[in-house]
Amino acid sequence: LFFIYCCIERISWRLQKTKALxxxxxxxxxxxxxxxxxxxxxxEVARKFAREEIVPAAPSYDKSGEYPFPLIKRAWELGLMNxxxxxxxxxxxxxxxxxxxxxxxxxxxxxxxxxxxxxxSLGQMPVIIAGNxxxxxxxxxxxxEEPLMCAYCVTEPGAGSDVAGIKTRAVKxxxxxxxxxxxxxxxxxxxxxxxxxxxxxDPDPKCSASxxxxxxxxxxxxxxxxxxxxxxxxxxxxxxTRGITFEDVRIPKENVLIGxxxxxxxxxxxFDKTRPPVAAGATGLAQRALEExxxxxxxxxxxxxxxxxxxxxxxxxxxxxxxxxLARMAYQRAAWEVDQxxxxxxxxxxxxxxAGDIANQCATDAVQIxxxxxxxxxxxxxxxxxxxxxxxxxxxxxxxxxxxxxxxxLGKFKx
Amino acid sequence: xxxxxxxxxxxxxxxxxxxxxxxxxxxxxTDGVKHSxxxxxxxxxxxxxxxxxxxxxxEVVAVSCGPQQVQETIRTxxxxxxxxxIHVEVSGKDYETLGPLQVSKIFAALAKKEQADxxxxxxxxxxxxxxxxxxxxxxxxDWPQGTFASEVTLEADKLKVVREIDGGLExxxxxxxAVVTADLRLNTPxxxxxxxIMKAKKKKITNVKPAxxxxxxxxxxxxxxxxxLKEAGRI
Numbered sequence: 001l002f003f004i005y006c007c008i009e010r011i012s013w014r015l016q017k018t019k020a021l022x023x024x025x026x027x028x029x030x031x032x033x034x035x036x037x038x039x040x041x042x043x044e045v046a047r048k049f050a051r052e053e054i055v056p057a058a059p060s061y062d063k064s065g066e067y068p069f070p071l072i073k074r075a076w077e078l079g080l081m082n083x084x085x086x087x088x089x090x091x092x093x094x095x096x097x098x099x100x101x102x103x104x105x106x107x108x109x110x111x112x113x114x115x116x117x118x119x120x121s122l123g124q125m126p127v128i129i130a131g132n133x134x135x136x137x138x139x140x141x142x143x144x145e146e147p148l149m150c151a152y153c154v155t156e157p158g159a160g161s162d163v164a165g166i167k168t169r170a171v172k173x174x175x176x177x178x179x180x181x182x183x184x185x186x187x188x189x190x191x192x193x194x195x196x197x198x199x200x201x202d203p204d205p206k207c208s209a210s211x212x213x214x215x216x217x218x219x220x221x222x223x224x225x226x227x228x229x230x231x232x233x234x235x236x237x238x239x240x241t242r243g244i245t246f247e248d249v250r251i252p253k254e255n256v257l258i259g260x261x262x263x264x265x266x267x268x269x270x271f272d273k274t275r276p277p278v279a280a281g282a283t284g285l286a287q288r289a290l291e292e293x294x295x296x297x298x299x300x301x302x303x304x305x306x307x308x309x310x311x312x313x314x315x316x317x318x319x320x321x322x323x324x325x326l327a328r329m330a331y332q333r334a335a336w337e338v339d340q341x342x343x344x345x346x347x348x349x350x351x352x353x354x355a356g357d358i359a360n361q362c363a364t365d366a367v368q369i370x371x372x373x374x375x376x377x378x379x380x381x382x383x384x385x386x387x388x389x390x391x392x393x394x395x396x397x398x399x400x401x402x403x404x405x406x407x408x409x410l411g412k413f414k415x
Numbered sequence: 416x417x418x419x420x421x422x423x424x425x426x427x428x429x430x431x432x433x434x435x436x437x438x439x440x441x442x443x444x445t446d447g448v449k450h451s452x453x454x455x456x457x458x459x460x461x462x463x464x465x466x467x468x469x470x471x472x473x474e475v476v477a478v479s480c481g482p483q484q485v486q487e488t489i490r491t492x493x494x495x496x497x498x499x500x501i502h503v504e505v506s507g508k509d510y511e512t513l514g515p516l517q518v519s520k521i522f523a524a525l526a527k528k529e530q531a532d533x534x535x536x537x538x539x540x541x542x543x544x545x546x547x548x549x550x551x552x553x554x555x556x557d558w559p560q561g562t563f564a565s566e567v568t569l570e571a572d573k574l575k576v577v578r579e580i581d582g583g584l585e586x587x588x589x590x591x592x593a594v595v596t597a598d599l600r601l602n603t604p605x606x607x608x609x610x611x612i613m614k615a616k617k618k619k620i621t622n623v624k625p626a627x628x629x630x631x632x633x634x635x636x637x638x639x640x641x642x643x644l645k646e647a648g649r650i
Contacts, residue, residue: 037487038613041490041494041607042612045606045607045608078606079609083609
């Protein structure tokens with residue numbers, strides 16, 4: 001009797017799990033295998049631009065660290081930038097899915113160039129999701145009229161993952177806010193025309209994060225805004241990363257997003273839309289690693305065979321291919337979910353965490369397949385290894401993503 | 416200027432694809448293979464759009480002959496700046512045997528119907544390398560032709576064409592209406608920008624059948640066999 005009881009228990013558990021799975025898959029109508037004609041055309045333009053114009057120029061930008069403005073200007077002219085800007089501000093109002101397709105192609109060319117372009121989307125996102133009509137027209141409109149850059153100014157020397165620990169202060173004085181503080185690792189910091197700035201407006205340490213911070217739009221030429229020197233980083237070296245000092249910077253109250261105290265939610269809300277493209281960028285890098293390694297493996301001979309014919313190498317390539325395909329599916333799911341109007345935090349974090357990890361793995365494996373040549377700067381793969389590392393750090397570290405995923409997962413489970 | 420330009424765009428196997436001959440040796444594998452606009456046709460579209468931007472012509476019409484898929488090629492031309500498209504429907508066996516003679520008859524008929532002042536074509540297609548359609552079209556219309564053009568200048572109602580020939584560069588002056596075929600160095604075709612791709616969706620493509628133009632597309636040629644060269648460059 002006890003045995004039968006156990007069987008029934010197990011069957012009913014399995015039925016419940018199957019039902020949950022069925023409910024889950026029935027809601028899926030995303031077709032990952034066929035893009036629309038327009039998506040294919042967009043992807044074609046991005047692919048052509050990346051392979052014909054970014055790939056040849058990337059090594060010299062990496063060596064010199066010079067800001068790749070000619071490439072950025074070209075991308076802007078082709079409409080490959082600022083895709084999220086709504087149509088009534090002169091943009092194309094693209095969804096996150098379409099933006100991700102473009103990002104992956106550009107990242108294939110060079111993730112330094114792609115990050116400089118992506119930082120625009122990150123800076124714009126708070127304005128797109130939380131700006132009023134006047135703010136959107138003013139700050140998004142100008143981005144479509146000339147190739148301008150903007151930046152997302154949140155991280156500080158003492159607070160990265162712990163956003164609630166930022167110390168930059170904004171004090172209301174009449175019709176203005178006076179800002180003092182120090183930001184760090186701001187992409188496009190020295191090139192931006194305006195910044196999205198997160199600062200603390202409520203000095204009470206007991207005030208909760210959801211009320212203590214305010215989001216501002218700051219014109220870069222406001223007196224008191226001092227970008228620091230260009231930081232020399234391990235990879236994505238042509239991207240402009242700086243510290244920025246704010247000394248008695250006056251911001252008009254018209255430049256507050258939503259209202260005092262709404263900043264934290266805006267800053268975090270932007271990530272749901274920008275993490276899928278970052279994952280797409282990491283996937284583009286991994287795809288490049290896979291293609292370079294495959295090409296080399298079909299040219300280099302060892303022990304009488306092409307190295308691709310040795311299982312040790314072909315298995316490495318197979319695992320790289322597995323990772324690239326899965327990372328792509330992950331970011332596409334995350335992008336599609338948010339385009340459908342649903343909260344995608346779970347999927348966005350999974351995509352970003354996974355893509356960042358596999359980008360590093362694939363880049364390392366590519367160097368391995370190239371052997372001694374891979375370690376050398378005359379070959380393209382050592383750059384990929386140096387460029388990949390930051391994908392496990394910016395836009396939420398690999399560890400923070402795991403925190404988010406576990407919280408979301410446990411939250412769902414408890415329901 | 417109220418001139419109307421017809422530009423021919425051909426959908427061909429993409430230049431980067433490795434061509435494979437079908438096992439029955441009746442042709443090459445086209446199923447599932449990447450296709451794109453013939454590179455010389457891209458140059459032709461670019462030249463037409465440039466003339467429109469200089470306000471020397473009023474309307475650029477992109478024309479392609481073939482099955483449903485050629486609409487993608489017409490859309491690319493629209494995204495590059497053509498104003499509207501004409502899809503001449505040819506499919507099945509007729510499409511397999513479609514060649515320069517039939518296409519030039521179609522273009523001649525369209526030129527009369529659309530009252531075109533200028534026809535710009537690519538000098539040849541990269542799949543058949545015929546290099547005949549431009550010349551035949553001009554002959555059928557009894558229009559002057561400027562082939563292998565590496566420079567085209569509109570001067571009042573005459574066309575100055577610099578042609579690339581074996582001996583060097585030949586400059587000729589021809590009357591309009593005329594047929595021009597584009598050679599490699601005529602210009603560098605622009606990318607279709609994303610906003611233009613979106614705008615192209617709103618531009619019109621009209622469908623027309625060869626019979627409507629009074630053209631018989633049956634072929635006088637029969638392909639006996641298609642086979643791969645054993646070694647390139649050796650007889």
